[in-house]
Amino acid sequence: MTIPLRLTLNGQPREIALDDPRVTLLDLLRERLGLTGAKKGCDRGQCGACTVLVDGRRINACLTLAASLDGAEILTIEGLAEGDRLHPVQAAFIAHDGFQCGFCTPGQIMSAVGLIREGQAGTDPERIREGMSGNLCRCGAYAGILEAVQDAAGRATEQREDAA
Amino acid sequence: MRRFDYIRPASVPEAVAAGQHPGTAYLAAGTNLVDLMKGGVATPERVVDITRLPGLSAIERLPDGTTRVGALVRNSDLAHDPAFAKDYPMVAEALLAGASAQLRNAATVGGNLMQRTRCPYFTDAVSPCNKRAPGSGCAALGHATRIHAVQGWSAHCIATHPSDFCVPLAAFDAVVEIAGPDGDRAVPLTDFHRLPGDHPERETDLRPGELITALRLPPEAADFRAHARYLKVRDRTSYAFAVVSAAAALTLEGGRIGRARLALGGLALKPWRVAEAEAALAGQAPSPEAYAKAADAALAGAEPTGAANAFKIELARRVAVRALTQAAAGTPARIPALPASPFGIV
């Protein structure tokens, strides 16, 4: 039994015939669609390496069955930049050295994009740390990650104020 | 993961009909179910995806002041709903103290109520466990039981219920709305989760095929909005389950406590709420002595399962006193940066 799925993936409409309902969103992306940006750290919701946005909200792709996402809009790290122009959160991670080995980075960046959209943390370091606690970094690049998110969050606020 | 049939019903009656088949699991966000399926702990033959069911995603205020929350409302949406957070700040704080932002964005109200214990002998899928494999014994007894129960346990199971959300809900007399093959019914949350007794495999009051459709908070729950706190002690400040937690809510009238609510988490297979503890506070001046009496009443009869979790009894007493102290001081205007944390400023 195949399960037909319609997704909008990084802005592109996709039709997928899912042959197995056990496939998670993470495995669909990595194993079947060749999008290996989202990482498989723990595969059990404990590390955040697999963070992507579904309908604009950050979630753990490893615990989400792909079959349940018919009609959803999915944004992964591959869809974040506009051509060669990096997304401001990506640029901030580079500017502030928000990584070392880079394994957790796609998840950190997608989580930060989600956090900024949620609009609860502002640039308050304690609220950002708490809001990013679902993303572990084994290299311990937390200081740089915090600075990057603060910087990007500050710019996003300025942009909103300019637009208003 | 074991193979299963995937069904996506279009309505609640269709879901309930599909759910009656033995070996069926309802799928909400999957943050607990898929985790347990990967570990071989949950092995459903049929998965009924309820995420698209219509009519289960609203937060409504009924004419009598009751708040009704659909079973599919996401944990983060409920916590950040301005009207909900204003009237039930203790519930919002408990929600925000659970899991991570990603998990709260996905997790549903119904799934949170139904989440399974974090007993490591249950989740390892191989140890003897009366909950997972009825009659096989309890591997936890006599072993590593730091996170296990000190209230309401039996010789057959000493697990605890891990939900933060359920603790303030119990304190506020929340009611669970259920749809089933024999029609709709409603059960108080305090009767919804079962203590283990002789049948630890029977975890809730739900009967086969029954589906949680909503949660109701009675009008009185909002009377506590000015003095209500959730406090959670955990092994790290964020993204960790409670070792012990407390939901404490008061009404203050003329310098005295009017009504009091107190429920404790991490102690038993359900939120632990003791009528005597609340009665001990009513009519008293808010004071450390009054809080200590209430905490003693809440911990009456507590017994550790071994040396490893004896600390929980004194810890729970202190967490209860601290939560009551914080509640009396007043609900902060905004939920603190570290929700429910003992390390926060307020």
Ligand SMILES: Cc1cc2nc3c(=O)[nH]c(=O)nc-3n(C[C@H](O)[C@H](O)[C@H](O)COP(=O)(O)OP(=O)(O)OC[C@H]3O[C@@H](n4cnc5c(N)ncnc54)[C@H](O)[C@@H]3O)c2cc1C
């Ligand atoms: C790493 C990690 C950390 C966590 N930390 C915390 C924490 O600190 N505090 C806390 O409280 N929780 C914590 N959780 C648990 C989390 O809150 C639950 O996984 C979540 O609430 C489950 O909701 P869900 O919608 O994903 O349910 P699912 O996983 O889809 O379902 C869970 C169970 O509920 C049943 N179910 C779902 N909806 C219904 C319904 N409407 N009617 C009947 N049955 C239903 C399912 O069949 C299944 O048995 C954590 C989880 C993870 C993975």
Ligand code: SF4
């Ligand atoms: S405490 Fe309960 S859940 Fe844990 S092993 Fe014993 S029977 Fe199983």
Ligand code: FES
């Ligand atoms: S891989 Fe999904 S949270 Fe670790």
Ligand code: FES
């Ligand atoms: S940069 Fe190496 S794990 Fe975060």
